[in-house]
Amino acid sequence: MPTHRRSFLGDPRELRAARQWTHAMLDGHPRSDDAALIVTELGTNAVVHTASGGSTFHVTLTVSPLAVVIEVTDLGTPDTSPRVQRPTPDSTHGRGLGMVAALADRLQTRGDDSGRTVTAELHAPAHPQGPARQPVRAESLLP
Numbered sequence: 001m002p003t004h005r006r007s008f009l010g011d012p013r014e015l016r017a018a019r020q021w022t023h024a025m026l027d028g029h030p031r032s033d034d035a036a037l038i039v040t041e042l043g044t045n046a047v048v049h050t051a052s053g054g055s056t057f058h059v060t061l062t063v064s065p066l067a068v069v070i071e072v073t074d075l076g077t078p079d080t081s082p083r084v085q086r087p088t089p090d091s092t093h094g095r096g097l098g099m100v101a102a103l104a105d106r107l108q109t110r111g112d113d114s115g116r117t118v119t120a121e122l123h124a125p126a127h128p129q130g131p132a133r134q135p136v137r138a139e140s141l142l143p
Helices: 014-026 031-047 098-105
Strands: 003-009 057-065 066-074 106-112 117-124
Touching: 003 014, 014 031, 014 057, 031 057, 031 066, 031 098, 031 117, 098 117
Parallel strands: none
Antiparallel strands: 003 057, 057 066, 066 117, 106 117
């Protein structure tokens, strides 16, 4: 399985580059849009909530026709640990990891205050979407 690795500066302006790189590495994989969103969300968490802000965060993509495994590694912080939150409708933050959890087939966090890796696994659809089919109309089946 091909594995792609890249480090990004811990600057919010680098999140777009991380998303674009993810799309380029997954080139046509059925879960590339979900993967790009996950990389953006996990990268945002690294930049905003860890020592990676102002430094670097690292992204690893392992790709197969059946799955994409995304790992985002930050430089850690003793102040926070990634967790799914339950924000109020008026909250302006706290939805990112919840979105990642909803998109991912599996989500795992490992590490400590000196660095954490959040891993999201995306399974490819069992039957990739083919060309759109025209619905069969019942009257067209009659002789």
